[in-house]
Amino acid sequence: MPSSAPSFAELLGKCERSAVHLELRDSYAPTDRFEAWRRGERIDWEDRASWWHPYDQLIADSVARGVVIRRARIVSEPVTEYIRWEHYVTRGNIAAGEQVRWLPRRRATDIPLPGNDYWLFDGRLLRVHHFSGIGQVVEDEITQDPATVNLCSTAFETVWERAVPHHLFHV
Numbered sequence: 001m002p003s004s005a006p007s008f009a010e011l012l013g014k015c016e017r018s019a020v021h022l023e024l025r026d027s028y029a030p031t032d033r034f035e036a037w038r039r040g041e042r043i044d045w046e047d048r049a050s051w052w053h054p055y056d057q058l059i060a061d062s063v064a065r066g067v068v069i070r071r072a073r074i075v076s077e078p079v080t081e082y083i084r085w086e087h088y089v090t091r092g093n094i095a096a097g098e099q100v101r102w103l104p105r106r107r108a109t110d111i112p113l114p115g116n117d118y119w120l121f122d123g124r125l126l127r128v129h130h131f132s133g134i135g136q137v138v139e140d141e142i143t144q145d146p147a148t149v150n151l152c153s154t155a156f157e158t159v160w161e162r163a164v165p166h167h168l169f170h171v
Contacts (some may be wrong), residue, residue, distance in 0.1 A: 005140040006128060008119070015121045019062070020156045021071040023117050027082035027101045028135035037085045038162060045091060055095040063097030070099045074113075077104050079171045087171045092139050101163030111158050112151065120152050 012019055043051045069077055071093065075083050090100050117129040126149050128141040141151070 005142045010040070011060055011119070011125065011127060012058060012067070015062065015067050017066070017122050018120075019067075019122075020120045020153075020160075021113075022152070022156050022159060023071070023073040023116070024113065025104050025117065025131065025135060026076050026080045028131070029031045029137075030082075033089070034082065034085050036083070037088065043089070043091075043092075048095075051092055057094055057165065059096035059098055060128050068099070069097060070101075070156075070160060072101050072103060072151065072156060072163050074103045074105050074108050074159060077106070085171045087166075087169070088095035090166055098165040099110070103158060103159050103171040105135070107162055108159065111162075113155050113159075114148075118152055120149065123153055124149060126152055137157060 010085055045051070046147065059115065061117070062067060073083075079087070087102075114128075117131070119127045119129075121127070124144060126143050126145075129137055130139045132138050
């Protein structure tokens with residue numbers, strides 16, 4: 001189902017201070033990059049042109065204009081193969097300017113969490129991702145509902161405080 005929500009690039013382009021992303025799933029629909037990694041192909045991190053994508057540039061441009069971008073992932077342990085791959089490719093997110101942390105799911109039991117992944121822009125506009133059971137995006141929903149925004153903001157900050165910085169989280 002196509003989404004009528006503004007694109008991520010549009011929302012991040014209007015963002016002035018912060019964008020936070022909470023990921024709650026242990027796997028998402030496989031991509032070509034994931035399948036290549038499963039076959040044993042690895043990224044040549046020294047050859048930036050081979051892995052730098054428009055998403056990375058969008059993040060880098062946003063960070064350069066002062067937007068702080070943080071991503072937190074809540075993961076089950078032992079981690080899934082998909083999470084091992086995400087951990088591997090997170091080097092690109094960091095190179096683009098994102099801050100990334102990981103929280104083992106067992107340390108999240110007492111945190112009131114939303115049921116879906118989301119991006120929160122400037123603490124006021126929420127882009128909620130709705131996925132199918134196999135991890136494909138079905139629809140993105142935009143909301144500014146104060147109660148929902150507050151839940152998501154509070155959940156993210158609590159997760160962020162408990163989570164392990166990427167360089168210290170080993171899979």
